[in-house]
Amino acid sequence: MDNTTKKAIAYSLLAHVKTSGTLSDGPIDIFIPLVKKGLHFMNINKGQYKGESIAEIREIIEKHYSIDIPIPVLKSILKKIANDINKEEKIFKLYQDNSFWIKDYVFEDFDEHIEKSKKEIFVLQDMFKEFCKINNVEYNENSCIIKFIEKNKASISYYLANTKKSNGNDFTVAASFVDYFRKYPQIYAQIRNLYLGSILTCYLDYEPVNANMEVTLLLDTNFIVSLLDLNTQESTHTCNKLLDICLKLGYKFRVLKDTIEETRALLAFKSYNYDKEVITKYINREDIYNACERKKLSSVDLDRISDNLESTLLDKNVITIPNTDKLRNKAKISNEYSILKKYRNTDKAALHDAMALIYVKDLRGKRIRDFEKINCWFVNNAISHDIDNEGIDALLNSEDNGFQPEVIKADDLLNILWLSKPSVNLELANNDLVDMGLTSLVAFTLNESLPKARIIKELDENIQKYRKTNFSDRDVLLLATRIANRQVQNVENLNDLAKKDSNKFADKIKDEARKQEAIEKERAAKFDKLFKDLNDRIVELGERRKRVEENLTIQKDEEVKQKITESQKIIDEKDRKIVQLRKENIQIENKRRKKLSDDYINKELSIWRRKACIWAGICLFIFIAAIIWLVLECRRNLSEVDSKIKEFSQNSSIAGSIAIFMFIVNSFVAKALYDRYHNYSNIENYKKSILIPDDYKPLKDN
Template sequence: MNKERAITYSLLAHIRNKGTLVEGPIDIFKPLIKRTLSKLSKDRGQMKGNGVNVKGNSILEIKKVSDELYSIDFPIPVLRNILNEISDDINTNGITHFCIYQDNSFEIYNYEFDDYDDVINKQKKVVNNLEKLYLDFCKSEGLKNVKGGSIFKFIEKNKFNLSKYISNKEYLNGNNYTQEAKFINFFKKIPQVYEQIKDIYLGAIITSFIEYETTDIERDVELLLDTNFIVSLIDLNTPESTHTCKTLINIAKQEGFKIKVLKDTLEETKGLLTAKASNFHKSFLQKKINSEDVYNACDRKGFTKVDLERIIDNIEDIIKDLDIQIVYLTDKDKNKARFSNEFTSLKNVRNSEQAALHDSLALLYVKEKRGGLVKDFDKVNCWFVNNSASSDSGYNINKNRYQPETIKADELLNILWLSNPRVNKSIDSKDLAEIGLTSIVSFTLNKALPKAKIIRDLDENIQKYAKEKITDQDIIRISTRIVDNQLNDIEELNSISEKDQNLFVKRLEEESKKQKEIDDRRIEGIERIMKEFEGKINKTEELYKKVQRSNKESKEDKENKNKYIKELEDKIKRSEQKEKVVKLKEWEDGELMKWRRKSWINLSICILLIITSFVIIFIVCDGDTENFNELLKGIKSSVLFPLFSTLISLIFSIFILKALYDKYHNHSNIQNYLNRLDKPDYL
């Protein structure tokens, strides 16, 4: 069932990524149900006199087929809406293909819809390849009796997390997905595989449209940010976490949400960063184990202890520059939180009373803003938003089907993407999948880690007792064993360090040696997997056929054929280029002729004017020399105009002759003219 759903998720991602059918929340499911009707028509159809191919008494018959095809549950009201829209879409030009009636009975008139059969066949191969790749990956890790379907169950995990918000349902989706998270984390470096995983994740999120009934209610929403969100926002977490938080802030501002943070949250953030600064030069193991540690961000950004202390001193100004409002609570509010049920509950799960008090304050603030319990996500006006990759803090349980007070940044982004057309268009679907996958992988891997204090104690003991005796590479291998849950007795190891330092060092060396052997086997196994997988991933049927045909040819024939094709292509290219040069020359000569002809015409007009002027003067003077001499002494007014025009024509003639000279002999002038011309498309 997981595999069938994974194929459906890939198909939905394909439809979404085509950029069509996204105007309404159920439009994206129409192709799936159209294909269901087509299958019904083919499997059960028997043409009758009135042209009806299939008759059904209830749309439950359609639902049964769609469940078999896609392994996702279409609620009857949603399915009926989809069928009504399909009926409007396909019954055009007076031709009826499908009818649904008020009593939910239906008729299909020989309907066919095969648009996505090829895509589905391709997705089946993708899913099978991913499943095999996961099983091989587990073998390389030395694991046995692993089920391939669990990788798809893990990928759709976030869909089940969203259900508690959008449909008031709690789903159990397994307890430990560490191996699946490690698989995705490893193949994040290989785009062909990771893109396919992202498509399945995106499809899983898209199916949440089925459960989510959106409303057009305009409401003032307030986001209250938690400490881990602030740390991510100022880029002291992973780059992915920072991107998630910044994306949510941008979307929130776009939607007109109010963004706030408690003054107490900033104080808690300062306390966290101050502790990191004080141990800045003492920590090594922690940052190798936890990718989201502040020390990792400092390494990535090249920060020193001084840089971290500067951030602590300026944290409030940084927050204000981000247009986040700081909320100052009173002592009365803090006393109320200290005696609340929330504080009593949180003391058992948080690492200090101060942390429990801080979260109690935030929860009470959200509850007061809401003014009571809320069942529908669309009606919530305030959220306590975190970006935690640690295990659930214990206060976000959806009791009595009411909306919880807290929500993770990636989950809120997912729901906004589902519920709001503006957000849907402003967030790239691939980006959304990247955010969601990164979050569930981080959450899963961090959940499997020992408590931070135990790791911190081990780090300190290594610095104290073993720093000079084991290498950095040994520490990295030890951290790998902790991350992989192969080194579980860390508390016992810490106690040994105080009693027998030599035994402590020996144990560390043994653990490092064990991990080296595992690493060597793993590298060998991964290389074998990638070799087998090479050439299979992301291959189309057409490419496969071409490869098959080319394999039948001998290597020599293939080389000769390629050589001949290359020579032929070069010959054609040279011929086309030569022909283009000739045509270009002919075209340029023609344009130059037209250009020069204009000057010749102008010169001819000037000469004609000069001749005409002299003829007029001669006529006025009656051809008599004496009269002409008289004219020179005192020209009659009647010949002033011909004389003036003659003078002007002479002046113009001089300029035109200069222009003609430039058009024939000034090569830079000629080239400039040709460069300004718009060449025809064929040139």
């Protein structure tokens, strides 16, 4: 078993201990089962064991679970274990020099959960490998799902243990895997446990200290946008939850006047370009336009939100700092400003962030190493990796000196408060914490590999400019999907092509759309195959269960019977999970096919109705023309009363006949229009007669 799997098993066990609530005296108590298992492995089949240092116990634990417990923390845990297991008989002795002896110690309390965790983690790893195959991505152990989840631990440790941040591997596929299986409760529960367990190991790097002090949170523009519910729903929930918890802890919330102005400018820009940007909302789910579509907001609504901005923030106890002239002058000559100018799209934006950083530094008064001694933070909710955030990242990575930075992400702060404040543990459920953290981790990772915001904006402008050329809205949507899935390697080439040749630009969009359609069909086929494989596995497990039952009748030994019964339970659980997973996959696929089927029927219905409209138009035109001709003929004939009376009568009779005939025809056409637009039973009968393509028909759950 590799170290990554061992660590995952440890994470699962820690999450189980935390959520079961069996050990809750202190934060490090959750590690007691791991240490007890280490003592068990050390002592097994040896009767009695002496050691010169508890470092030997640490090595055993690391060997089996790949968790490195610091000696001081391990010593505290061992003292608690000694007090627990020595109540009736001296089993474990810990000496002042850290030497020890242990006698006949067996610990099996969590063996069943550990075995269950092993099987679940193996299944999770197999599913990730299959996910890589379906998406035509080579599996990379260094970018697996477990190491992806550990990214969050590294982010928290940056603040708690002064470890340097690193970019690491490309976890795009792992993030997509988590995002996809969010729809499957059984699989997502396993991912949740791994995430929670990884956070809990931060206790090994950090001993919480209850430092009572006034803390001020200075809120960034992206945090304000989330509070206004103009980001994702999850992001809004995270920011609101952070404010609720921090308010109960006595924190103060502030925002610079310049941040208010920057937010209003952003909303004004989005309002002005509301009908000009098409592709952005499809590529970036954190974009304001995506929130507008979700909430059915118009450009007028954005203007209204902007007008009420300060009063909305005041309702959330966020107070505006009105006089920032002194801060601005100080920022203009700062090192922060000179660095940020290289990254931000305008000097004004760079100056805003420099002002915020200097505000935090001034309020702190000095550089601080310990997290619990910080009295002010510049809090952002930067999920997108766009150019606006690169400058901040550059500042954070340039100062590797062990001091706390001025900036912190909302979900990181929420995680740390949950670790360090017992009251926050009561306020914030484990699942809420995990869901918010995983959502942020997935969103940030997926956005890391997207093109820069300015490139997408330029592409949007080109699409709007050449929209009348030969490509459809469907083509644009498919192109956006390819960009979001990182299948278009260089978006800038598209923009260059638009400048050179609009026809080739349109052809390129259609070509990318065709590629995406082919990929979607191929993926659908692969998922169909996956469903079939799941069926085959159900049959295989059924045959295996039958063999187990046959063996049960032959074997008389009670120990063998017990093992077979346990195997039966495991197989039944696998059967249930596989059947459930298959049903969930079929339900999701059928929802997709139902939408395609409905769209196809609506399209055919529209064509059917349009034909009636065309005939109605033709008949109406002929009818009106006949009437006009009759009127003109009457006027001409009246001027020749004596000589043309007979001819006029004949012509009038012909025109009248034509008019009556066309009136009858129009009556039939009118009935056709009524039948195709207002006759419900007739419309439903036509829908039933439409032949649906096989690819749109629902899968059967046999």
